[in-house]
Amino acid sequence: MIKWGIIGLGNIAQRFAKSLSYSNEGKLYAIASRTKEKCDAFQERYRCEKIYEDYEELLKDEEIDSVYIALPHGFHKYWSIEALKHNKAVLCEKPVGLNAGEMEEIKNAALLNNTFFMEAMKTRFIQLIHEIKKIIKNKEIGEIESIEANFCSHVKEIKEGSYLLDKNQGGALLDVGIYPLSFVIDMIDSEVKKVNANMEINEAGVDSYFKAILTFENGVIGIIEGAFDRDKERTAIIKGTKGYIEIPIYNRPSIAKIYINGEEPYTIEEELEFDDMYAEIKEVHKCLKASRLQSEYMSLDESLRVMKVLDEVKKASNFN
Numbered sequence: 001m002i003k004w005g006i007i008g009l010g011n012i013a014q015r016f017a018k019s020l021s022y023s024n025e026g027k028l029y030a031i032a033s034r035t036k037e038k039c040d041a042f043q044e045r046y047r048c049e050k051i052y053e054d055y056e057e058l059l060k061d062e063e064i065d066s067v068y069i070a071l072p073h074g075f076h077k078y079w080s081i082e083a084l085k086h087n088k089a090v091l092c093e094k095p096v097g098l099n100a101g102e103m104e105e106i107k108n109a110a111l112l113n114n115t116f117f118m119e120a121m122k123t124r125f126i127q128l129i130h131e132i133k134k135i136i137k138n139k140e141i142g143e144i145e146s147i148e149a150n151f152c153s154h155v156k157e158i159k160e161g162s163y164l165l166d167k168n169q170g171g172a173l174l175d176v177g178i179y180p181l182s183f184v185i186d187m188i189d190s191e192v193k194k195v196n197a198n199m200e201i202n203e204a205g206v207d208s209y210f211k212a213i214l215t216f217e218n219g220v221i222g223i224i225e226g227a228f229d230r231d232k233e234r235t236a237i238i239k240g241t242k243g244y245i246e247i248p249i250y251n252r253p254s255i256a257k258i259y260i261n262g263e264e265p266y267t268i269e270e271e272l273e274f275d276d277m278y279a280e281i282k283e284v285h286k287c288l289k290a291s292r293l294q295s296e297y298m299s300l301d302e303s304l305r306v307m308k309v310l311d312e313v314k315k316a317s318n319f320n
């Protein structure tokens with residue numbers, strides 16, 4: 001049984017604990033929060049053996065195999081590296097860090113300490129996404145010409161003091177834009193050659209909306225958008241020379257429709273196993289059981305590749 005520790009008991013930590021409870025291969029063993037009240041409330045809801053009021057103390061617990069970093073983005077690098085130094089396998093929330101430089105540091109720490117690290121980019125582990133990649137690889141819709149994906153959601157009220165509005169770690173690109181960015185990069189077997197981008201900056205000084213056009217070396221165009229000040233239907237569209245694929249809610253999909261020119265469209269369906277986080281937890285368990293230090297679906301270099309393009313999007317929109 002793989003013993004997990006969670007660092008930071010916010011929103012996503014709750015969803016993770018629930019998802020982990022579906023597994024027979026891993027269990028929640030310890031939690032760490034800056035406040036005892038939060039630990040107590042969390043422990044009551046999601047059973048675990050140990051509580052720590054100090055993140056470092058949790059990392060010193062030798063019983064723990066794997067740590068889930070559920071902190072705001074700006075703390076991902078520091079606590080991932082601390083966990084790796086303690087030889088804890090790490091599942092770190094998205095975005096993996098604030099820029100490619102931070103991911104380089106995480107990669108070095110993972111390699112130096114010979115310890116597993118994976119970014120929790122949940123879309124990458126979902127079975128339907130793997131099926132769609134097969135359809136693309138088999139050229140069912142011909143040569144890919146373009147991919148459009150967005151994550152635009154109108155957050156009615158952002159709590160004062162939220163990391164989303166913090167100039168150092170906030171904004172739509174890092175928080176939600178990473179989904180379409182990572183998705184498009186996953187689908188296209190080529191490197192990004194050119195980035196055009198623009199951002200709208202709100203009164204807090206962070207990007208509340210961005211749009212970027214990525215031109216890949218093989219000529220494919222990726223169009224991505226992200227926002228927390230407006231809504232947009234979250235369907236990804238992959239266009240090829242012989243047809244196109246529509247994927248509603250592509251970041252946690254269970255259905256996709258394939259249109260091939262001159263043929264009846266068909267649908268592929270694959271229900272999520274329990275929820276949208278379970279697949280990534282299962283992947284960590286699979287890797288640890290096989291003594292693997294990286295996931296084939298979200299390797300260290302893949303996280304780095306995504307962050308390098310994210311840096312280019314910022315640069316192209318003249319926002320730093």
Ligand SMILES: NC(=O)c1ccc[n+]([C@@H]2O[C@H](COP(=O)([O-])OP(=O)(O)OC[C@H]3O[C@@H](n4cnc5c(N)ncnc54)[C@H](OP(=O)(O)O)[C@@H]3O)[C@@H](O)[C@H]2O)c1
Nearest residue numbers: 008009010011012013033034038070071072073093094095
């Ligand atoms: N995969 C997904 O679907 C998904 C969804 C939402 C968020 N996320 C990611 O998960 C991460 C956390 O998001 P969240 O929504 O869970 O955030 P949250 O509710 O604000 O929780 C973050 C937790 O981090 C800890 N923390 C430590 N230092 C902090 C500081 N200076 N300010 C605020 N919190 C601090 C706090 O835990 P303690 O008080 O217990 O120490 C806090 O509860 C983000 O990077 C986000 O991108 C992923």
